[in-house]
Amino acid sequence: MEDEDYFAIIGIGATGGAVLEKVYQSGMRNCRFVVCLEDVTALNASYIPAKIRLAGNEAEVGQAEQRLTEEISRTIESTELVFIVAELNDAGISRTATLVAQQIRAMNRRCVAIVAAAANPAFPLAVPDEATFQVLSSLCDGLMAVRSTGAEPDTSVHAMTSAIRGLVAMCRASWDTVDFSDVAYVMRGTGRMAVVEQEADGEQRSEAVLAGIINQLAAFPFALRSVDRILLHLSGSPANPVRMREQYTLVKGLTDQIGSQPRLFKTVYSEDGALEDRLKMTVLLWTPV
Known part of the structure; x- marks a missing residue:
């Protein structure tokens, strides 16, 4: 289609x-x-x-x-x-x-x-x-x-x-590791959700992205500690891809906010030349009701 x-x-x-x-x-x-x-x-x-x-x-x-x-x-x-x-x-x-x-x-x-x-x-x-x-x-x-x-x-x-x-x-997205069926799977059942995205550059870009994500999540009225499923997308440029340290900072920072490991946590990576030196993170959080 x-x-x-x-x-x-x-x-x-x-x-x-x-x-x-x-x-x-x-x-x-x-x-x-x-x-x-x-x-x-x-x-x-x-x-x-x-x-x-x-x-x-x-x-x-x-x-x-x-x-x-x-x-x-x-x-x-x-x-x-x-x-x-x-x-x-x-x-x-x-x-x-x-x-x-x-x-x-x-x-x-x-x-x-x-x-x-x-x-x-x-x-x-x-x-x-x-x-x-x-x-x-x-x-x-x-x-x-x-x-x-x-x-x-x-x-x-x-x-x-x-x-x-x-x-x-x-x-x-046309990734090999995630597609619409993954999003539909995360959204199954009855629940409340949030989707936020943030990008930043510089030596502390992962820390800046994490801070922006947490700040945006404050706009959604549900308890982060009840989040059950997460779909996370990290993207950098071919010249400056997502580093292992940055992945660790972002994943740990997000799970620390939630307070526990969700039952479903899937991470996907991609490269986008338009990002140049920026790191971008998009995350879907789902909590059942």
Whole structure:
């Protein structure tokens, strides 16, 4: 199957639309994009070619959901993996995300939902709109929750964008040692997940990459010590490949954060001339629920 028919990303609401714009403008053209917004002005201004207007009031819900169902069916007909990106801060967005997930499941496509929710200092591992979260858990193959700070720039948008890029890179890779079936295996069952990526150069590049990875993981509201499966990708350039010392630093640093050895831990290496002197790490973490 061609790359352009393999992935679809559906951004719902303002936050989902912002993530979609960032991914689209980053150059990831070989997948399908759909933006779903209530604001007509924002929808018209979007660079995304496939646009769906969400209902502005209860009277419009029926027609809006019909348009949504028809467009989603056309978009994902020949895809294998679909991302749903949204912030669960509005009943209409939660309803739309659930409807999209139901449509994807009915068409027997693999689905990953990446949702943002406002952070609650009193309950750092809790997710607002838990009812929608649980419904999405039952409908999607993978579910990522990101804390939304509400500050500018919103770190949740960066975390969600990075997660999509990292997971797409893992699924698309033509390595002998890992492919989409590995990612699907890690994502089996019901669980919460995180995907982060970081790169750095210099003599202490592995330490810098590890610090960046740990800092990014703070945006995901689940306990690192419950992580059960890890898929890790390390990449350097042919002129400056990943060294054994760097591998040890990164793997040990990550497992120290988790506190135990996960039941599944797979590491893959690749070379990318564009990295020059930089070291890049992408990691998928999965914790069952």
